[in-house]
Amino acid sequence: MAEIILEMRHITKDFSGVKALDDVNLKIKKGEIHALCGENGAGKSTLMNVLSGVYPYGTYTGDIIYKGEKCEFNTIRSSEKKGIVIIHQELALIPALSVAENVFLGNENTTIKGVIDWDETDRKARDVLSTIGMGSEDLSQQVQNLGVGKQQLIEIAKALTKKVELLILDEPTAALNDEESNILLELMLNLKKQGITCIMISHKLNEVSRVADSITVIRDGHTIETIEKTDKAIEEDRIIKGMVGRELTNRYPDRNSKIGEVVFEVKNWMAYSPLDSKRKVINDVSLHVRRGEVVGFAGLMGAGRTELAMSLFGKAYGKNISGTMIKNGEELHLKSIKDAINHKIAYVSEDRKKYGLVLINDLKWNMSLSSLASRFSKHTVIDSNNEIHVTEEYRKKINIKANSIEQIVGSLSGGNQQKVVLAKWMLSEPDVLLLDEPTRGIDVGAKYEIYTVINSLADAGKAVIVISSEMPELLGICDRIYVINEGEIAGELHKNEFSQERIMKIIMNHIGREK
Structure with missing residues (x-):
């Protein structure tokens, strides 16, 4: 039988009289990847904050038994000394500091006199980054110049310098694209081979099913069950049933589309980078949205979907913007976000x-x-x-x-x-809503409720544009999809033509076309 490295017994935590955790029990085996799943607000992050000392001993009731010893952590440092390291969803890096400086942030290599030994810092940073596939990275560059995926890996490198034995990752792939997510998941599997135990909080159930050895479901502050992986991967529907307390046979609510006349139209839209006025980001885009219609923007990361939406929203992004915007038959000349709001156009950012x-x-x-x-x-x-x-x-x-x-x-x-x-x-x-990644980082139950809100907006006659990196989501909620690549409209699909394969084929054909 596998050794139990961590046991949390009868954990109860209140916030102003409201129980966030109510008699929660959890067992983690040494060397496994253990996932915590549950709806938003179920108590997953609160439980991990108790474990890591973010919520100090005395602010909760119950016991933490780590490696056979009862622990009373009062700070994050006290849990880190035992080899427990948490990586929060909001990364704890300092953007203006270098890669090497961030790897040893709060854990600096100092001489006897307390002076930072930069040669030792660079050498050790190179060694630890090599173990996670970033050995060739420029150690002197500022972290803010790296993508989110690499920043997430630097957080893991930080943990490794602290001699981590139990690594907690809170929504590690929420802001990553598929390629970056795959790299991170493979790294977790490699850490497992090295004997490091991982606790993973995630709403991406396909990823949980892929890497987790066991899954504990938390609902409304209670532990519901722990599901062990056998010969087969744990099915997503099985996890969902525990999370929401019922079978969720259809993840997308039904909607009878009542599509009317064209409400919003864009012709020959162009926008240039605000950092380089010669670099064209949006190129000759023309599109339209009808009343009561939900239109999706599909594309790979960096395709220009967000840049397009923000440039339409009162020129919130871009320079030298040109083209024609028409709403309800009237040509608009928006100069600011305030103008967009006054003309009943709304934009929900991907970064809430x-x-x-x-x-x-x-x-x-x-x-x-x-x-x-x-x-x-x-x-x-x-x-x-x-x-x-x-x-x-x-x-x-x-x-x-x-x-x-x-x-x-x-x-x-x-x-x-x-x-x-x-x-x-x-x-x-508003008459027109631009929704950029409206369900990023939220659970399957809350997603269903957001989809229901989108349906109600369309039913009320609004013109709705949805940007999403999750193709199944676009296929499930949209009436029509524009495929965007390299700042251009690469193709258009109607409901009866929808498939992930067709979207990817349009993107690949556009990438491979003659320039």
Whole structure:
């Protein structure tokens, strides 16, 4: 029987009287990859924060038994000394520091006099990066110049310098493309061969099924079950049943499309990079969206989908933008984001925490932010009663799980934060919505609710554009798909033509065409 490296017994954790964890029990075998699955807000990250000392001993009840010893961690450093290292979803790197400096951040190589030994730092950084396939990386370059995938690998290199024995990864592939995700998953399997135990929190159930030896499902702060891998991979539907408490036979809600006339049209749209005015990012794009229609933008990472959407949203991205934009038969000349909002165009960013929300403020404040002038104020005086009434109505309407509209948004789960962003733009009553990765980093149950909201927007006659890196998602919710590659429209597919193979074939044909 495999050795148990970690046992968490009867863990209970409260936040202002609300139980985030209620008598949670967990056992982890030495040398395995153990996944934690559950809906947003189920308590997965809270449990790992208890384990790693983010929530110190005394702020929870229950016991942590690590390598046969009862542990009482008061800080992250105290858990790291035992070989437990956590990598949070929000990476803890300093962008302006070099690769080598970040690898040993908080764990510097110093001389007897306390001075950093840079030669030793570079040598050890090169050694540890070689073990994760980054041995040829320029150690002196700033981390901010690297892609998210490489930054994630540098976080793992940091953990390895701390002699990690139990590595916790919270949503490690949420912001990565398929290629980067595969590299990271293979690295986890290699770490397993080296005897390192991994705990992985992820909403990407296909990845969980691929690499996990066992899966513990947490629902509403309770441990529901632990599923062990046998000869076959653990089926996604089996995991979903434990997460949501029922069979989820269809991951995409049914919708009877009622598509009307063209609401939004773009002709010969061009945009250049804001960093290099000679580099064309969007090239001669023409598209249209009809009333009640959900249109997808498919493409590989770096294809220009986000850049296109942001350039349309009041020139939020790009220089020397040209082309024609028509809404409801009227040509628009948008010069700013404010102009876009005033003309009933909304954009939900792929980065909700950076561009979509003010995390230190409450739900009401965030939800009404884009509509204060148009809906909630008169002569610059805010009608607080109306603001409270309407934001509470929308909180219930799209099922935002919060104690009240006065709860701080930063304390909500990722899925509920995403609903707050959607509510903010729904309150502005737009005619055209650009949704950029609307379900990134959220669980399958919350995704279904977001899809339902998208359906309701289309049913209300809105023109909806969805950008997604998940092809099955686009195939499941869209009426039509534009395939984008290298900043151009490479092809267009209607519902009866949808397939992942056709999308990839269009992309490959476009890449291989004569320039």
